[in-house]
Amino acid sequence: MSGAPSARRVLVTGLASYWGGRLAQALESFPEVETIVGVDTREPTRELERTEYVKVGTQHSLIERIVRAADIDTVIDTRLVVDSIAASRARAHENNVIGTLNILAACTGAESPVRRLVFKSSAHWYGCRQDDPAFFTEQMSRSHPPATSIERDVIEAEAAVSDFADKHDDVTVSVLRFANVLGPDVETSHTRLFSLPVTPMILGFDPRYQFVHEDDVVHALEHAAFNDLPGTYNVAADGVLALSEVIGLLGKRPAPVLPPWGTGLATAAMRRFGFRVPEEMLGQLRFGRGLDNRMVKAAGFRFEYTSRETVLRLAEHLRLSPVLSGAREPYRYEREVEEFLRWSPHVRRERPPADSVGPEDAAMFDPSPPVASSATLSDETATPDPGLLDAEEVIALLAHLEADDLERLEHLERSGQARAAVLEAIAGARGDSYT
């Protein structure tokens, strides 16, 4: 991150979505950010320390009141649904187009305090066609009408945002078009595709794929919040991989089972086996897509992972996940607990405000309150702990693991409970796999 953070009072829309939650968590670690308000119709799905959650839909009059009351200077819109499986066509349209119009309306007005709008968009804006260029740049216009409903939503939403940008010279509007996201934590249709035992391909096609790591998505949104990035930017990691290359990196087998003609019918049949191929993925499986990411790099953003490294991270996760499944307790939002943690004078804070709780008072409290310390909580959500499995369960799973997974597991165990029986069993299993 470079430059002085300029976002101080931030509104995050879609707080309950994966990206809203991740972003709010990330923003909490910036002391420069005074206020984080998150809105959504559903309750947050991630542990948040100081983000204020307001249960509200995208009614613009309500959001406008929140924006003005909290003197919000930066609005980050993370709501966009880019997977036709995640929501029905009508609900996706409601959220993507009508929702965006409402959020924009809430930022409109002469006295609006909003100075910056960051819109999370998608590379689905470009679509997937036979006569596409190999690398889309931000200046390119589409030569075809949208082919899928998600594409149409993204185009309409972006059109509304760019119209807003034209009318509000005093608001910096950043539109970030993200490539397909992969990572150990996020779940998309593509992570589901790649976790299948064999990866279905369309016979005779080996499309080009570009990815972006989930952490880079969050960092890019932060970057746009703290720096001056007017305009549209492609956010896709360096490197465009052939699908066959991706499958190789994942250590899977390609299965060219989808016929080149009548592919739609074949995917309908796949649904019966429990895997749904969204219509926007079909285009990618056939023609692929590459993005030019030089604009966002020129704007000072640095990717942490390349496309290849992103796939490798996913591969590690896929190998480790059978060991860790069920180990992680999902977070549940409880309004009373959250309010207690935020407002009760009995909660010991890491940096006590000078006027409320004095050092003498603080010393009276239990030095290790079970829930108030943010560090332990967020650590737990970030790295699932194998220690939550019984020793016998872990030992039973060791036989199925490869050498590098064992190494990781050993590391996790040492830093966790360091149970002698488990460590011994791991050492034994590693010894076996070497011989």
Added chain:
Amino acid sequence: MAGRTSLAGLADRSTALIPRPGGDAEARERRDLLPAIEPERTVDDWGRSERIEGVFDATLVEFFYRYWFRAEVEGIENVPSSGGALLVSNHSGALPPDAAMIGKAIREEQPASRRLNITVEHFFKGYPMFSMLLPKIGCVAAHPANVHRLLADEEQLVLVFPEGRKGTEKVYSERYRLRRFGRGGFVTAAMRAKAKLVPVCVVGAEEAAPIFYQAATLQKLTGLLYFPLTPTFPWLGPLGMIGYLPAKFHIRFLEPIDTTQFGADPEEDKALVQTVAHEVRARIQENLHEMVARRKSVWFG
């Protein structure tokens, strides 16, 4: 093995698709931001696979280049050893062998042994197997943005066939008669990228894969670009597409045309673009006539 090109008709819509070139400093900055290929990878960002290209090069292409067509190369010094350059060639043959032979000639004869990007029609990206194979061996869809990126940003060699399909569709009796050179899209592309234009003449490809008849009904049935009847296709099945006759190949690279000599933004001058396109076409045609006249035998050169 090789593909067909058509830059025709791209000139007019290309303007909207390609960012206006800024100053030299800006161009350099854009080049510096290009992602490097990770050393662990054998496939590049265009989908070109070192491994598969290597296998093709060492077997099929090597066999045809050295033993079947016994290619003879003139003027290899005209292929720039650095910087972007657009090679422009005549085109023929049902599944044209000329592109692969030009690529092989540069790899074999040029000291820098540069790799060549062959532009092919978008059609191939949508046709099974072609879609998978062609990018792996160095073919790129003939999109003006692709050509610009290769020439200006990556400073590579790009081969175009301005005759496009019209070149490969023509039957045997029309051999070595150049078709229309599109609308000069290739000249615009080279000018915008400030790349050199290198005209290339290929003699032998017409006799190696003569087409006697174009079967329109079969073309419609198969969904192919066209359905030629050649000595081996479709009689030997898909393999018949590479059933070339052993004509001797002569490849001649002509003196490059420096597009920077026309001043700033020459691509805006449509008359100039047409003039240069005609000039390139005339040079290739003239050299083809001369090469065919000098040739004593189709098979032995």
